[in-house]
Amino acid sequence: MKKIPLLILIFSQLIFALDISSTKVNNADTLFLKLEKKDIKNPKLTFDKHNIDFYKVPNKQNSYYALVPISYYKDFKKYKIIISYIENEKKVFKGIPIEVIDGKYESEVINVDSSKVTLSKKNKSRVIKEYNKAMKIYNTTSKELFINDKFIYPIESKITSDFGKKRVYNGSLKSYHSGTDFRARTPTPIKAVNDGKIVMSENRFYAGNSIVIDHGHGIYSGYYHLSKMYLKNNTIVKKGDIIGLSGSTGRVTGPHLHFSFRVHGIQVNPLQLMELLNNNFIY
Numbered sequence: 001m002k003k004i005p006l007l008i009l010i011f012s013q014l015i016f017a018l019d020i021s022s023t024k025v026n027n028a029d030t031l032f033l034k035l036e037k038k039d040i041k042n043p044k045l046t047f048d049k050h051n052i053d054f055y056k057v058p059n060k061q062n063s064y065y066a067l068v069p070i071s072y073y074k075d076f077k078k079y080k081i082i083i084s085y086i087e088n089e090k091k092v093f094k095g096i097p098i099e100v101i102d103g104k105y106e107s108e109v110i111n112v113d114s115s116k117v118t119l120s121k122k123n124k125s126r127v128i129k130e131y132n133k134a135m136k137i138y139n140t141t142s143k144e145l146f147i148n149d150k151f152i153y154p155i156e157s158k159i160t161s162d163f164g165k166k167r168v169y170n171g172s173l174k175s176y177h178s179g180t181d182f183r184a185r186t187p188t189p190i191k192a193v194n195d196g197k198i199v200m201s202e203n204r205f206y207a208g209n210s211i212v213i214d215h216g217h218g219i220y221s222g223y224y225h226l227s228k229m230y231l232k233n234n235t236i237v238k239k240g241d242i243i244g245l246s247g248s249t250g251r252v253t254g255p256h257l258h259f260s261f262r263v264h265g266i267q268v269n270p271l272q273l274m275e276l277l278n279n280n281f282i283y
């Protein structure tokens, strides 16, 4: 991906450099920002009332990065990212204009009998419980970054359903496909896409046997519908470690791997995020 040097301001012989991966971004994609500046403290940004910290780029001095995840449901319009930091005891602000554009995701029509769309009271309360528990995990930001090498795919296989497909159930738009589906005959070994820590390893109503890995700095990958989960919570994993076997657990029509990512609690396109991090980090 081409980097766009957005601002280079020279003042008092100090250089302020800011790179942004793109100023136009699809809904559900992630932006990468890099700030290079000496002698600053507390670099942060705000995007549409969402506060995000900059983190130090590993193995580099005076270099910070931030990820800005764009929600699938974000309005297509212009926004401003406000960057701030403290320099010489003073707070400095910079505004960066960006535009969220339509990712033009395809639609898929799903016809299922209504008993599968309407949940029983018991299942509904289970789903809500699981959702709240998961969101608590995703909204936790580990200060430590586990990744120090490029991401790999969880499985070498054909993609059977892309991220972001609009899902029209019995004629009405209900949701979108929240991950990327890979063809995976049961039981195919599934790999950790990068280093991290297991923060979820449990059976869920929709997702079946689910593993979530915390990669640090608010980045989480998820692996669903597994037939076997090999690792328990708090296990440290290395890139390429086999975390489980693919399957068809949960609410699915057949075996496959549903693979997803969240950044700062927001669901994003997993393949775009991995490519973005692979291209922008100097590992």
Ligand SMILES: [Zn+2]
Residues within 6 Å of the ligand: 161, 177, 178, 179, 180, 181, 257, 258, 259
């Ligand atoms: Zn899926």
